[in-house]
Amino acid sequence: MNFRENIIINNTQDFNIIHILQCGQIFRYTQLSPNEFLVYSKDKCCKVVQNDTNAIIYCNDYDYFYNYFDLGTDYTAIKKALMDKPLINEAVNFGYGVRILRQDPWEMLISFIISANNHIPRIKKIIQAICASLGQNMGDYYAFPTAQAMAKMTESFYKDLGAGYRADYLQCTAKMVADGFDLNEIYSLNSDQASKKLQTLKGVGAKVADCILLFGYHKQDVFPVDTWIKQVFAEKINSQCDKTTEIRKNLIQIYGDLSGYAQQYIFYYKREKDKHFG
DNA sequence: GGCCAGGGTAGAA
């Protein structure tokens, strides 16, 4: 692949590509070597090389990927502000290089509909299959397909790709967006209003809406509560309460406008710990 | 081979 531009990041305390890619916010990337990754967004692609002293993003659209990796945000300050809050210290020390990517709302919408009650490896596989069959051929890879391209396909098409009972959600939601559901309007709404609007789309409930708002619209006052977060909440805060809405309300009360960041550090920490230490 | 996954929907109460 040919890249004309590069972005050099000298502060590796606030940028670690492994933390960024494995904290559950993105499903389209491939590992080339222990420290080299290809990352895909919409119809674009970049290569990230992580070293001890710096990280380099090779791309063909400097501005897009500067914004995509949220390089204008001071994560040192965010981590400092989070550190005096409960539960977060170990998680931030572990996943210090996490950043919340500014991804495409439409891509997040489809990706997190697929994520419902699903495993991450399988989510990646289904998204890859959708791109390969409906996305524009970019030569070395496939773009994420448009709503129009996805709306043309039938439910059984998505079933054949392995989407299971989410096939119907994908078809319906793609058609609604292709028919004029305005994803840009969400930017101007507050998180509660935005969540309600997103939940009028099929396959989008409270948790999926939170993920779309956090990863697609960079709204930080939301806290996606999945099974992993539920486990942490039960272990560390309150084992009696298992109602998702109550857990979410509690966590947002603790972390406020930094909820989205806190969620990512905690999610990454919990999953990696379980992966390596059972 | 059974358990579980970045949960949501429809229908009941």
Next chain:
DNA sequence: TTCTACCATGGC
């Protein structure tokens, strides 16, 4: 408004 049964699939 809140609670339940049910949902397809495959990684582990």
